[in-house]
Amino acid sequence: MTDIDPDGRDGLAEQYDEPVANVVRPYTLTAGRTTSQVDVPMEATVELTSAGQDRRWPPHEPSSRIAGLCAAERLSVAEIAARAGLALGVTRVLVGDLVTHGYAQLQKTLTDSTPSVERISLIERTLRGLRDL
Numbered sequence: 001m002t003d004i005d006p007d008g009r010d011g012l013a014e015q016y017d018e019p020v021a022n023v024v025r026p027y028t029l030t031a032g033r034t035t036s037q038v039d040v041p042m043e044a045t046v047e048l049t050s051a052g053q054d055r056r057w058p059p060h061e062p063s064s065r066i067a068g069l070c071a072a073e074r075l076s077v078a079e080i081a082a083r084a085g086l087a088l089g090v091t092r093v094l095v096g097d098l099v100t101h102g103y104a105q106l107q108k109t110l111t112d113s114t115p116s117v118e119r120i121s122l123i124e125r126t127l128r129g130l131r132d133l
Helices: 013-018 050-055 062-071 079-082 088-100 117-131
Strands: 047-050 105-106
Touching: 013 117, 047 050, 047 062, 047 088, 062 088, 062 117, 079 088, 088 105
Parallel strands: none
Antiparallel strands: 047 105
16 A cells, blocks of 8 residues: 555655645635736836835745845836746736835836837847847
8 A cells, every 4th residue: 555645746746856836826815806906017117115125024925025026126027927936917916916005116118108219219128138138
């Protein structure tokens, strides 16, 4: 008779040194919310405010992961989602919460009224960034 792992993984993750998938459903991280009180475009960059930098973030919370990433550098919402391992929709709601509570601010990159000079500048910066990868 063999022992069965109570998690149902039978030691496969440890055998192959692969991370174990998170079993928390994304909607539980946002209390079922799919939208935020503020508009959070995926290309907008996020910067912590002084209140966000001074706050003691509880460990193992998605908001603390996002704050940690934003404290290190300015990232877009899409980059935060990828680095934090969160769904983009969940990240948008959580970043919106940080903005609503005054812990972060958004720098939107483009709007309908953005002049073409700024659009071209953004494209050039993006191309430079891609070349540096």
